[in-house]
Every structure is written in structure tokens, then in C-alpha cells.
Amino acid sequence: MPSPASDPAYPVGLRLTGRRVVVLGGGQVAQRRLPALIAAGADVQLISPSATPSVEAMADTGEITWHRRRYEDGDLADAWYVLVATQNRDANTRASAEAETRRVWCVRSDDADAATAWTPATGHSAGVTVAVLTTDAQGRDPRHTAAIRDAVVEGLRDGTLVARHHRARAASVALVGGGPGDPDLITVRGRRLLAEADVVIADRLGPRDLLAELPPHVEVIDAAKIPYGRFMAQEAINQALIDHARAGRTVVRLKGGDPFVFGRGMEEAEALVEAGIPYTVVPGISSSISVPGAAGIPVTHRGVAHEFTVVSGHVAPDDERSLVDWAALAALRGTLVVLMGVDKIGRIAQTLIAHGRAADTPVALVQEGTTAAQRRVDATLATVAETVVREGVRPPAVIVIGEVVRVGPDAPVAPGQHPVT
Structure with a gap:
């Protein structure tokens, strides 16, 4: 029989790779628990007359084996672990008794005190698995347990909770x-x-x-x-x-x-x-997308721009070192994002206009994007060179060229025009 509920659980990590695990019931509990069992490499046998669409998809892809019927005595033969999660309490009790007879660790979703194992609240970070169990049977609070798990995992992930390595590591x-x-x-x-x-x-x-x-x-x-x-x-x-x-x-x-x-x-x-x-x-979040977004500019927008191009402006279009086909860019209808181009934007704008881009194409310069010093300056291809000088725009700044600049509530509106939505 299970130990008294007042006794603390003994924590242990089960290695289930290739071992038979039986899950009874294909509802929401199974849907939550199955991914971890699959990730552990278990040979998962699901026994249930029905299943949620997500569980059914796991069976369709071969991640689990689904027996579309109710639990029967003998289903736990050769199992190493069983999760009992049906809505039929009688079936749950019979399965729990079979698990006890066969000495199979058994988790019950309907009655934790009748189980021989509990599922901890788990999380993962950088090769570390955090598992939290509540030891006070009279005050078990799954949400409190999950909150502790989340706090520890978040601390490990963001570096606020650090455990230094003490064994020598390779360079x-x-x-x-x-x-x-x-x-x-x-x-x-x-x-x-x-x-x-x-x-x-x-x-x-x-x-x-x-x-x-x-x-x-x-x-x-x-x-x-x-x-x-x-x-x-x-x-x-x-x-x-x-x-x-x-x-x-x-x-x-x-x-x-x-x-x-x-x-x-x-x-x-x-x-x-x-x-x-x-x-x-x-990988990091590129300023080519995030800085315009922080300034309220989408680099693509339905009915406005179906593509965006990111180019470096650290050398001018007429510089022999430039690898950018500015003539081809001028012919595109989408958004052009220029990085490292503040001091060259005048010549870039002239080149784009010379190759066919409209002089009144809107331009936005976002300086110090995503920081407390962020500011946005708007212009057109025809006016951007003088605007940069007049407004004192300095690097780092991301330059956005295209009709998306006029999208959104923060967009400038010229006389007689309306924001693009």
C-alpha cells in the first residue's frame, strides 16, 4: 500500500528510454504529460477510447502507440511507469491496484494520496532539470509549486540565479x-x-x-x-x-x-x-526589424509591403567597395532598411531617386532604438539629407524607406493625406 500521505516523497529521476510506459486516458492531463514522456524516449502506450486532437496527432506521427479502448486488467504488464488519468474512478482504482501488485510506479491524476508516485512541477534550463515537489501533504498547492519552479528556472535562464561550475571546463x-x-x-x-x-x-x-x-x-x-x-x-x-x-x-x-x-x-x-x-x-534580435517595430513601423504590412530588404550603408553607393545593387533596390516596391547609413543617407537617397524611386517616398530615422534615448525623425528621400543635419541625427540609427513609414498611429500625415491602415 502507498505510504501515509504525511510521509515526504523520495525524489528520483526515472530513465525511461525505450521502456514501456502506459498512459490511461487521452484527455487534457495526458496532453500535458505526454510531451515529457516522449522527450524522455519512453515507449508510450496510450489506452483510451478517445483523445484530444493534440494527443491524436502524437499518435498519428508515431510518437506514441494508441490503443483505442478502455483499460483492461493486464494492461500494465511489463510497464515501468503508469499514468492513470481517466474520468472513470473505478477504472483508475483497478489500474492503481494492478500497478501495486506489479510494483509499477503509478501516478493518479484523480487521487494523489492513492498514488505511489507524484509528478513534480518541472522545468529545464541549460541541461539542468528543476523538479519541485510539495512536502506538506496537508497544504499541497500545485500553483504554488509551479510558481517556485518558474522562479528557479527563470533565475537560471536570465542569470539572476547563478551556480558556478566547479569542475574544469574546456576552453x-x-x-x-x-x-x-x-x-x-x-x-x-x-x-x-x-x-x-x-x-x-x-x-x-x-x-x-x-x-x-x-x-x-x-x-x-x-x-x-x-x-x-x-x-x-x-x-x-x-x-x-x-x-x-x-x-x-x-x-x-x-x-x-x-x-x-x-x-x-x-x-x-x-x-x-x-x-x-x-x-x-x-542569435540576437536584429535592429533591422526590432528598432522600426519599437518606433511603431512594421517592415511589412498587408496591402503595403510584401517584402523588406536590409542593406549596409557604411559605404556610399558610388564607392567601389560597395556590394549593394542600388539600382535594383530602387526598382523594388517593398521596404528598404539601411543600417550604418546616417552619414551616407544623402548620397543613398540621391541614388535611389536617380534609379526611379519616387522623391516623396517616406523615410524614418530611428536613433538609439529601444533605449530610453530613442527618437524618431521623419522625412522623404528628397529631404532626408537636410533633415539629418537640421535635426542632428547621429549613429546609431536605423533608416526605414518605404510606404510602411506612413502606417500606424504614430506615422506623419502630410496635408490632404490619411494614415495607411
Whole structure:
């Protein structure tokens, strides 16, 4: 018989790969529990005359085996674990008794005190499984248990709850996209890796506020101040990544936006591969989409723009180093997003007009997007050069060109016009 409800449960992790697990009932309880059993590699046998559409889809894809009938004595033979979740209390009681006879751990959704096992509130973060069980049988509160689980997992994910590694780890580097500037817009994984870092090599455009949260022992290096010597700037950064990793440190290369969107992340990755240093890439939210969105500008909108193009404006259209086909861009009807183009926007606008883009095409410049200093300045292709000078627009700023600039409640409205909706 199950132990008295007053006794605490003994926590244990079950390894169910390839082992028979029986689930009785195909309703909402099964729908919630089945994904974890499938992820554990269990051989899941569902016994139920009916199932929710989501559970039925699991059977259709072969993730579980569905026996479309009611529970029968003997169904738990050779099982390692059983979840009893039918609406028939008599069937639940009989199945629980069979599990007891066969010494199979049994979870009951209708009567936890009659079960031989309880399902904890679980969560996962970076290879760690957090499982929370309430020990006070008289005061079991599933919502409180889940809240504890959520708080622990969230702390591990965002780096506010840090458990340092005590065993030596292999040298490694993480190329982390920090997002457009708001520290809340870095990914969960990026924030966690920052919390685990020994060394952070940061760009000027990375989310600076996150650096203040790092523990005192973390060495923060401003990439703009690395002594270059005989190296080019990027070569010096590559070498710093390699040197710190070879010294046994966990290194995070923190970039603004995404590492592979004009971030030279692949150059760093190639240097690490050549040096034999393992690395991981953590994508970031690109400013090309997020900054316009933060300013109320959608880069696509039904009936207005069905495509958007992101280009670098760090070299002018007439510069022989430019790889952009500005004539082709001028012929497009969609949205054009220009990064790193504030000081070149005059020549960019002239080139687009010369190749057929209307001079009255709306333009928005969003400076310091997603931060407290964000501001939006509107113009047209014909007026943007003088507007940038008059308004003192400075980098970093994302430039949006196209009719989407006139979409939304914050859009400028010219005399006789109405906002596009």
C-alpha cells in the first residue's frame, strides 16, 4: 500500500528510454504529460477510447502507440511507469491496484494520496532539470509549486540565479547577439551565458546595462579599446578571443543585434575554428526589424509591403567597395532598411531617386532604438539629407524607406493625406 500521505516523497529521476510506459486516458492531463514522456524516449502506450486532437496527432506521427479502448486488467504488464488519468474512478482504482501488485510506479491524476508516485512541477534550463515537489501533504498547492519552479528556472535562464561550475571546463567562446540595445531584449540563453562568463568582450553597440549586472570577478573588455598594435582591429579581437579561451576562461563575445547581421561574427568563428577553439552562436534580435517595430513601423504590412530588404550603408553607393545593387533596390516596391547609413543617407537617397524611386517616398530615422534615448525623425528621400543635419541625427540609427513609414498611429500625415491602415 502507498505510504501515509504525511510521509515526504523520495525524489528520483526515472530513465525511461525505450521502456514501456502506459498512459490511461487521452484527455487534457495526458496532453500535458505526454510531451515529457516522449522527450524522455519512453515507449508510450496510450489506452483510451478517445483523445484530444493534440494527443491524436502524437499518435498519428508515431510518437506514441494508441490503443483505442478502455483499460483492461493486464494492461500494465511489463510497464515501468503508469499514468492513470481517466474520468472513470473505478477504472483508475483497478489500474492503481494492478500497478501495486506489479510494483509499477503509478501516478493518479484523480487521487494523489492513492498514488505511489507524484509528478513534480518541472522545468529545464541549460541541461539542468528543476523538479519541485510539495512536502506538506496537508497544504499541497500545485500553483504554488509551479510558481517556485518558474522562479528557479527563470533565475537560471536570465542569470539572476547563478551556480558556478566547479569542475574544469574546456576552453570555449560564445558569440552572443545582445539585441538592439534594451537589456530586456537579449535572449534568455544569451543572458545566462553572460552570467557564466569569466571574460566578456563587448562592442560599443551591445546592451551596456547588462555589463553592470556581471559579478565582480568577470573581466569586461571594451572591444574598441583592445590594443591593436600591428593587427587590424578585427584581427586583434579574434586574437583576444583565442588567448582568453586558451587560458581556460569562458569567453562571451557580446555584440549588438545579431552576430551574423553585419556583425562580423563569421570572421570570429572562422578564426576560432582555425585555432581549434569550440564556439557557440547565440542569435540576437536584429535592429533591422526590432528598432522600426519599437518606433511603431512594421517592415511589412498587408496591402503595403510584401517584402523588406536590409542593406549596409557604411559605404556610399558610388564607392567601389560597395556590394549593394542600388539600382535594383530602387526598382523594388517593398521596404528598404539601411543600417550604418546616417552619414551616407544623402548620397543613398540621391541614388535611389536617380534609379526611379519616387522623391516623396517616406523615410524614418530611428536613433538609439529601444533605449530610453530613442527618437524618431521623419522625412522623404528628397529631404532626408537636410533633415539629418537640421535635426542632428547621429549613429546609431536605423533608416526605414518605404510606404510602411506612413502606417500606424504614430506615422506623419502630410496635408490632404490619411494614415495607411
